Amino acid sequence: MNFNKVLDNVPIYEAGKPIELVVREYGVNPKDIIKLASNENPYGTSPKVVSKIKEIVQSMSVYPDDSMYELKEALANKFDVESSNIIIGSGSDQILEFCVHAKCDKNSKVLMSKTTFAMYEIYGKQAGSTIIKTEDGEHNLKQFSSMYKEYGADIIFLCLPNNPLGECLDRDDVYAFLETINKDTLVIIDGAYQEYGAFKDEKKRINPKELINSFPNCIYLGTFSKAYALGGMRVGYGIAQEDIIKTLYKLRAPFNITTLTLAAAIEALKDEEFVQDCIAKNFEEMKRYEQYAREKGFDYIDSYTNFITLKFASLYSSKKVAQELLERGLIVRDLTGYGINAIRITIGSNDQNTKVFKLLDEVLEKLK
Template identity: 65%
Template sequence: MRFNKELKNIKIYEAGKPIELVVREFGIDEKDIVKLASNENPYGTSPKVVEAVKLVVDKMSLYPDDSMFELKKGLSNKFKVKSENIIIGAGSDQILEFACRAVLNDNTKVLMNKITFAMYEIYALQQGAKVLKTRCYRHDLDEFYDIYKKASPDIVFICSPNNPTGDALGKEYIYTFLEKVKEPLVIVDGAYMEYAGYKDEKKRVEPKDLIDKFENVLYLGTFSKAYGLGGLRVGYGIANEEIIKNLYKLRPPFNITTLSLKAAVEALKDEDFVNDSVKRNFTQMERYVNFAIQRGFEYIDSYTNFITYIFPKEVSSKELSNRLLQRGIIVRDLTGYGMNALRITIGTKEQNDKFFEKFKEVLNGY
């Protein structure tokens, strides 16, 4: 059987290990497992969302409103943009896919950070594009600009806050870069923007500012993180009407579900839940920062709902991850990204208590 040649060198994206896998492999009771690997909201989703979804369960046999009128209206009101500036996806990564399919081919190039969300590279390679990366794991937009001037990429990916490292760029720093980069499509991925904006307003990037100032920018947001809808897969893109119209040509009909649509609409109405989740996140994150300082670990100052610990070469993050897994603690090893590091989602107080208990065991026996 013949497959497209572009698939030959593409690595399969590895999601965080599911709880069910740990139950099967290690025989650990599900209630004793703590999953801190996929940056889900440990506080669930708004109870108002749960109740609203229950009311439409009997409509699962029906397709959703494909215009997504109510959700677009909610996002339009929140961000002060027109509905025509919005596209909805099955997670923001589906909109990434649309953008890559719309722009890229085997004569094009993309520019991204050395360590960033893996799907940027995967979608680019699917289209046959050449991938250019910076040398530094932190976003250095001066280096981005140097590469841009030499290579003229067709898409530039900026992930702020960045996944899987957690660092974030200042808004003005991003704007200064965008003022000099007029040609390519620039995708600003704000999946964790609710967290960054809470911690430091100077890191908050508003979609309206972006699309008013820059015609070549596509902003991405998601309901999977702060809104707690990771299992329902809803994301959105905001850009000028020309970009959105072209992305719509690639969107399949009914690309999110009836239940997903209802959940996202209701989630937008309960900002108190989001704000409370974000506040609790940073209260608990202080424990991780203090633990790293006490143990002498390097950590990355995080503007997200996770923290990244970086270890010296004599300590293997892969081994630490495996030993935690055997104790029912699921974290994300970043060896595959070229980092000797662990990315740990900030859980509830109880989940974090258990993490520290088991992590101390692992470290003491290392």
């Protein structure tokens, strides 16, 4: 059967391995498996959210409020914007897809960092667009500027902080770069990990209202999957000038998030104390990974997220390390596919991380 030819060069996104696979293929007891590959919140969902879901679970036969009025109002109050500046998606990656299909075709160019969220390239190639990447994996604005001057771009992706590496640009540097961009270029600021970056360093904080008022060609994306611990609910949002939001709505199917998702997101926004506590624990535990890397003699990327990238250079093969850990019930992300000899580990709870170091000791000793 023949399909759209642009799909011939589109890679398939590989999500983190599920717990069920480890049980099935390696016979590990499900209770002993630690999944630290998908940057989920290890502290679970806010008890207030869980309580709310139990309360409304009987209403699943009814379609959700497709206006999403209450959630948009809550986000509008949080960020001091209008509800008309907001679009809700099934995860922020759905809004990424809307943006690309609203802006791009086979004659378009999409500019991004060499090592960043894989879906940027996938969505760009789905539209038949030309993908332009910087030479460095970590965001390098000089290279972005150089590439933009040479090739132009219909869309620029900035992942702040960056997934899967963890680094983050300073806000002032980002704004200086945006001043040089043509107003017909859509700049997508992916803030999936912004709660973490802003907590660690105020210089990293991107204020959505300030962003879209200063740069009307920008859209800010946020998610409830990380700090708000609703990865299983799939809900994200975009904040932009009203003309951009109206255009994206032309691509949105009705009822694109569920009744339970809507209720969970609304309730999650009410429990900021839970979110801040999770973030604080995250960075306390991250110090243990930094110390471990120093003791073992390999590098790490200074992270502004809920994960850390451990770089092995020539000491170990990240592919072998990840596989050995997998067979012991620890799921991490091997970055070989990105051309980096490194693994990405979500920062777990204190007990989980203690077990991680024990398993890493075993594996690194075996692979010496």
